[in-house]
Amino acid sequence: MSGLVVSYSGVRGVVGRDLDASVARRFGVAFRRMVAELHPAGPITLVVGRDTRASGPELQSALMQGLSDERVRIMDLDVAPTPTIQFALGALQADGAVAVTASHNPAQWNGFKFFLAPDNTVLDGAQTERLIRELAVASDVAGAVVRDNQHERAVALHVARVLEQVDAGSIRRRRFRVALDAARGAGERPALRLLDALGCTVMRVDVERESEPVAENLAALGAAGVQNGCAVGFAQDLDGDRLALVTETGTAPGEDYTLVLVVDHLLHRPHPSVPVVVKNVSTTRAVDDVVARAGAELLETRVGEINLSRALKRQMDQGRVAFGGEGNGGVILPPVHLGRDSLVGMALVLEALAQRDEPLSIRLRELPRYHSAKLKLPLTPSRDPASLMAAVERAFPDGAADHLDGLRLRFADGAWLGVRRSNTEPVVRLVVESAGAQWVSRVANTLQNI
Template sequence: MTLIKSISGIRGTIGGASGDTLNPLDIVKFTSAYATFIARNAKADHRPRVVVGRDARISGEMVRSIVCGTLLGMGFDVVDLGLATTPTTELAVRHHNADGGIIITASHNPTQWNALKLLNSEGEFLTAADGAEVLDIAAREDFVYADVDNLGSYTTDNDFDSCHIKGVLDLELVDVEAVKERKFRVCIDAINSVGGVILPRLLDALGVEYTILNGEPTGRFAHNPEPLEKNLQGIMSEVKKGGYDMGIVVDPDVDRLAFISEDGTMFGEEYTLVSVADYVLGHTHGNTVSNLSSTRALRDVTLRHGGQYFASAVGEVNVTTKMKTVNAVIGGEGNGGVIYPASHYGRDALVGIALFLSLLAERKQTLTELRATLPEYFIAKNRIDLTPDTDIDAILLRVKEMYANEQVTDIDGVKIDFADKWVHLRKSNTEPIIRVYSEASSMDEADNLGKKIMKIVEEMV
């Protein structure tokens, strides 16, 4: 069983001993530490206020009740959204003029996992420095609870989904009428979580006909919830039967998005962001950002439209920070995460779906036709298992020195950019491994590049 405390929050498996898993005592401690941090920076015009939302995990109600109760005990006003996506909760923080937010979700992790994702007053994930401060407060247990006359208040907002959907439909580049005219027919896999609640409402508003798989928000995931091809055979088979324009897949908290082409094949998770960016850049001149492990296709599309591409360290907060620095008009991560600042600085599958449908309506293309217009790359993902006492930083430094004549980026591990391919090595924050991602114009070439670097590393150990 596992408990992982990091600058982005706390996550772990449910059940077991305190300190070893995500259990009530640790939930109280970490929520208290977060509340203490937020109170130091809270707005002066009201009592500290935090928005809470959760995905449909089996453990979600248990965790939610502890989180909300702890916040009340700290003297906070709580706005409980109930079942809500991660981007819905992010937007609700700003809407309710709150000082922060807690999203109860383990994202794409299996059902036995849960987590607390922590937001600031902008509805964005905490910076590394702020996250480190929360961890320090938790370690010292430096928090004080409110007396009986100063306990917080509890309110619910059970329909903020409506505000989220309206915000998506109101985006300038979401062409609602054009989408309605196309009369799309789609199949959705909502993984038995909150996507089954909000996506039908979005598609109804867009005039899209749909069949939904795994739509009941029971939290009993029908398959591994990470939206990868190996986990999506059910929806791929359904779309392949015919009669659909596409398939739409989200993860349990609806911040990642993948598409299935009309022939039942994967459109490509990396190409969710690339295609949406191609559409946005066709209407809005500007720059783009993705993390170092994302496809080079975004760079190519950005240059095609006259913009500049920038890479960030892996992690959503690193992407959004870089986007603000370079004034990017679109960005995200190759795992199907679309970040569109015209809406908000957070990965949002609803925004991605609406922009993608607008793109298809504008170009009058099928997904296979659209995919053929985009640069073709393949990414191979490997890992090197090491012992806990291996000096991974020293290994990465030696690799960097070996390839000093190539374009090397070291803001997050070591990425080596060759003329027609790249390889990225970065250490895991939770286990003694090096992740090795490589990209080239064919899968064989990408895999061979990754394994060549892996052999070099293994000879160093």
């Protein structure tokens, strides 16, 4: 297990090297004990599901064996997107949930994402540390599994909740043609169900690709959208929590612009109070711009879904209207749940298109636009995050530094760069953004050679 990446983003590792059935059972035992301490009187209900990775069935079966004892009832969602699993935790009144997924990581990876009621969010740092302490003393024990398949019910309830957030009638009247590339992942069937309910004709793009829906992975989606006259192309990652767009011209604007478009659209709705938009420090400043021109409030957090979830919940507890997400295509709309949700993103993008008779490419052109580069540098004995950040700060002395999450340097013309250790892979992530493409290219080259 030494190669496992463990953080409040979950547990991830390479199957066969870091992760196997024994490890899965031990994590199941550890999480069951953790939930049992919160509910000593029992019984305990846990929701479990997985994405479509080949290793998923074996790991899910072993995990459920570890989760099981005489007090535990498991609601098995089988193959289901992470947002459906998270939504079902609340909708089915369960006590905890686990998604067997490595999200956007490559195919040889898998992992576990843990959620707890009553907030129905991923674990925070303290809860993750508690889970790891339980893991240290957990035995590889296989309990008798008592499970109830709730896949159909969970998907139906999730799709219905998403539909409640939009003017479905206006979308249906437009009879959109939509291309969908789900990466053969868990989000495909729920997405097809949602799009059918919204009156869309869907062109399925059935290709095997890397999970991460970045522009370089979406050529087939772009081509299918153009060939079939689609108004928009939607791309998901394997567990269906992230959403990227492709325009009617076949262009992928970058996953950041899913959030920019959705936030801009939501800010044009009438609200009883000034909305609060929550984003993380690695998300494009185009979000800052649309928030500023709408007269709304912006709140920044560290990277990590739990940080956004907690910030959004605090705002809601104060009676504020709040929404937001991450620049990786992760849209969070609290009336559905407090996690990233590609189905929510699809519905809101379609509503934005339905309300104005203009193509997506024109709609995106009206939004603030910046050039950016996103880099990953592998961790090595000679390249640790602290020394790398110190070297970057020395290389760019004219940048104003903040350390909310790793290092971020802001420059007088609005350009910025960020450096932080990944929560999900053994890498350092770097983001560079500016209105000038040449500046981005020059800085990206400098960073790669530090």
